[in-house]
Amino acid sequence: MLLWAHTPSKESRRMAWSLATFNVNGVRARLPLLLGWLKTAAPEVVCLQETKVTDEDFPAAALEELGYHVYFHGQKAFNGVAILSKNQAAQVRSGLEEGDGGQARVLAAKLDWGWVVNLYVPQGREVGHEAWEYKLHFLGQVAAMLPQRFDPAQPLVVAGDINVAPTDLDVYDPKRMAGKVSCHPDERAALERIEQWGLTDLFRLHHPEEKQFTFWDYRLPQSFKRNLGWRIDLVLATAPLAKICTGCLVDVGPRGQAKPSDHTPVVARFG
């Protein structure tokens, strides 16, 4: 047929694909919201955090019906991470080398294009608290794990609820938040160490000046409308993926139906 002669090669018409990170704040409570969002946004890969459910109670079937392979690492009531992928994973690994201290906060999958590492970094409560020291330890473990297990010259995404606002541009009131949890210099230095290994913050790559948040202060009235938030949900990628990243957006679509304490998805496009 004549048209075949004009069909681009398989390489040049390789499908664009997208990867999202979304702290769902309870995957069962937020399942209708999540399913509705997946149907319209249709990302190829999704990292979920705060699923708050044991593996035996994870609502896998509803997600599989949308065409996802579903991988999860959860616990009762708190934490919990999951990866959804349109393509089947070749390998899945949960936790860090030293373990997560009984907390389900790390899940990695080897997909057709490379590895994705899904992180739910501890929030830390407040600077100086035992939980804050653990947060720094956790970030240090991630920084140590990357060079042990991965190569910055190969395709890798590290995505999740990082619970650190990388710079003052990533918080609604830098003066008020100066030195506080999520903005403390030690936390930012720990994140910088992770990025300096060879990861690029894809939202910031495409939006160098934009004050766009992914989480808003649920304790302040109308915080979403007044944009009183932080950008703490990140998609980081090694150079081979940063080079083919065509955009990265915070999708506030689900926010209309969301509770004040909910995060909103971040979506990166590639290809």
Added chain:
DNA sequence: ATGGTCGGCAACCGA
């Protein structure tokens, strides 16, 4: 200056 809201789970903890 201080307080305020969620989910999970059955009293408050963590965010």
